[in-house]
Amino acid sequence: xxxxxxxxxxxxxxxxxxxxxxxxxxxxxxxxxxxxxxxxxxxxxxxxxxxxxxxxxxxxxxxxxxxxxxxxxxxxxxxxxxxxxxxxxxxxxxxxxxxxxxxxxxxxxxxxxxxxxxxxxxxxxxxxxxxxxxxxxxxxxxxxxxxxxxxxxxxxxxxxxxxxxxxxxxxxxxxxxxxxxxxxxxxxxxxxxxxxxxxxxxxxxxxxxxxxxxxxxxxxxxxxxxxxxxxxxxxxxxxxxxxxxxxx
Amino acid sequence: xxxxxxxxxxxxxxxxxxxxxxxxxxxxxxxxxxxxxxxxxxxxxxxxxxxxxxxxxxxxxxxxxxxxxxxxxxxxxxxxxxxxxxxxxxxxxxxxxxxxxxxxxxxxxxxxxxxxxxxxxxxxxxxxxxxxxxxxxxxxxxxxxxxxxxxxxxxxxxxxxxxxxxxxxxxxxxxxxxxxxxxxxxxxxxxxxxxxxxxxxxxxxxxxxxxxxxxxxxxxxxxxxxxxxxxxxxxxxxxxxxxxxxxxxxxxxxxxx
Numbered sequence: 001x002x003x004x005x006x007x008x009x010x011x012x013x014x015x016x017x018x019x020x021x022x023x024x025x026x027x028x029x030x031x032x033x034x035x036x037x038x039x040x041x042x043x044x045x046x047x048x049x050x051x052x053x054x055x056x057x058x059x060x061x062x063x064x065x066x067x068x069x070x071x072x073x074x075x076x077x078x079x080x081x082x083x084x085x086x087x088x089x090x091x092x093x094x095x096x097x098x099x100x101x102x103x104x105x106x107x108x109x110x111x112x113x114x115x116x117x118x119x120x121x122x123x124x125x126x127x128x129x130x131x132x133x134x135x136x137x138x139x140x141x142x143x144x145x146x147x148x149x150x151x152x153x154x155x156x157x158x159x160x161x162x163x164x165x166x167x168x169x170x171x172x173x174x175x176x177x178x179x180x181x182x183x184x185x186x187x188x189x190x191x192x193x194x195x196x197x198x199x200x201x202x203x204x205x206x207x208x209x210x211x212x213x214x215x216x217x218x219x220x221x222x223x224x225x226x227x228x229x230x231x232x233x234x235x236x237x238x239x240x241x242x243x244x245x246x247x248x
Numbered sequence: 249x250x251x252x253x254x255x256x257x258x259x260x261x262x263x264x265x266x267x268x269x270x271x272x273x274x275x276x277x278x279x280x281x282x283x284x285x286x287x288x289x290x291x292x293x294x295x296x297x298x299x300x301x302x303x304x305x306x307x308x309x310x311x312x313x314x315x316x317x318x319x320x321x322x323x324x325x326x327x328x329x330x331x332x333x334x335x336x337x338x339x340x341x342x343x344x345x346x347x348x349x350x351x352x353x354x355x356x357x358x359x360x361x362x363x364x365x366x367x368x369x370x371x372x373x374x375x376x377x378x379x380x381x382x383x384x385x386x387x388x389x390x391x392x393x394x395x396x397x398x399x400x401x402x403x404x405x406x407x408x409x410x411x412x413x414x415x416x417x418x419x420x421x422x423x424x425x426x427x428x429x430x431x432x433x434x435x436x437x438x439x440x441x442x443x444x445x446x447x448x449x450x451x452x453x454x455x456x457x458x459x460x461x462x463x464x465x466x467x468x469x470x471x472x473x474x475x476x477x478x479x480x481x482x483x484x485x486x487x488x489x490x491x492x493x494x495x496x497x498x499x500x501x502x503x504x505x
Contacts (some may be wrong), residue, residue: 026320026353122336125296125408126350127325 012141012208020135020208023130030137037141041103047148052098053153053213056090057082057160065170077170079179082161087188090152093240096199099146102233104207107138111211112221120212135208139201145201154192191247198239203232249274250295250406255304257290264290266462268304274405274438277429279453281444282459283484288412289393289444291459295440296330296408297321308406326354329399331428335378335391337383337398343370344379347398369397373427389420393427397462400431407432409441413448425451447487449473458484 024030205226255268272278305315373393413421429452432439453470
């Protein structure tokens with residue numbers, strides 16, 4: 001029963017994505033919408049991404065320094081670990097989990113609200129491909145802007161590690177920078193961008209699917225918004241695991 | 249002209265529409281009336297293609313609406329305007345942007361041409377100068393009129409109105425009714441209104457279809473309503489105690505109602 005339901009949702013999701021990525025009625029309208037969404041997702045999420053990344057970098061540095069205490073591992077490894085933890089895992093995954101909560105729930109509510117107020121019906125009757133007009137710009141905007149947010153998060157997180165470790169005397173600034181420059185593998189940055197692209201697609205498409213299929217009233221809209229976050233988070237973590245298996 | 253034949257629609261095991269056939273003439277206001285739950289909204293949604301019927305056919309001027317090609321469907325959609333019960337104006341857009349939306353999406357008009365067309369439509373619904381306002385700043389009646397302006401901006405051949413008078417006072421309802429009727433005649437549109445407002449029926453009902461338990465139980469025009477001996481129709485018209493008293497008084501004074 002559960003499997004049938006899951007397959008039913010998967011089928012509907014794929015059909016919706018199929019119509020969402022069909023030829024736009026008018027490119028300029030979609031372009032404008034992509035720019036608006038990029039602004040909403042990017043600028044609107046900058047502060048929360050900044051704060052979370054700063055603390056995650058700081059906590060990583062302090063935790064690792066605590067682990068190293070009394071061992072023969074050199075202190076500059078703190079910079080190295082902060083860098084790699086941030087690039088490979090924390091920046092893409094934590095940023096996208098947070099964005100699933102902020103951006104994903106917002107998209108599900110926005111589209112769900114439009115469904116309830118008959119805005120989607122109105123567009124359908126005009127002849128607009130609503131799946132394409134409402135979903136494609138959001139997904140496109142997200143896959144463009146979220147990798148940039150993740151890159152910013154990576155820089156801020158490393159900065160957070162520096163702020164937490166250097167002024168408090170856990171290691172010197174020179175050692176931290178030395179750690180940052182040690183054993184650098186550019187492929188990890190590629191992996192970070194692959195993850196952020198996949199996560200961006202998942203969190204926006206799942207949230208839009210939840211909003212687009214809202215039936216009922218405000219309770220159902222709330223449920224759709226919650227489902228958007230919960231399912232996006234689960235799928236992000238599952239994709240994180242699969243990408244790790246495939247790319248490493 | 250819109251023609252439907254043998255329309256059957258059920259939700260699960262519950263039949264809502266049973267073998268509905270009717271013609272809706274151009275240049276006339278066609279009304280679908282009936283009690284709540286009679287299937288009016290379902291029929292309207294079927295007609296505009298928001299839900300598919302289980303059986304039956306829908307023709308828009310000889311074009312089979314249920315088996316139309318995707319490309320042709322879009323062309324046909326551009327000939328359809330709809331006024332929703334709740335107006336369905338996009339909250340985040342101004343009145344001008346709302347009315348301009350179909351023009352932006354489907355036409356290659358210049359900015360000036362679009363602006364002129366928007367102003368013409370706003371003028372037609374007597375709402376000049378409210379271009380910059382948001383829907384939340386308008387009264388219910390004004391929202392309906394903006395909804396009408398948006399529905400007619402592409403010069404449609406078919407206009408659908410879902411409960412255009414719901415939530416409006418009798419005077420504003422009259423304004424909306426007259427507006428719809430005038431626009432229908434001016435543009436020779438096929439207008440279909442779903443309503444249970446008897447004032448509308450008596451004002452603009454060129455072709456009235458009474459739905460009862462998913463079937464058409466009476467069809468005629470506003471002038472034939474009073475002379476009809478259909479009991480369901482009379483029960484529907486004189487449902488309010490006030491009208492019943494009025495009818496009783498008229499009959500007891502020798503008038504035949």
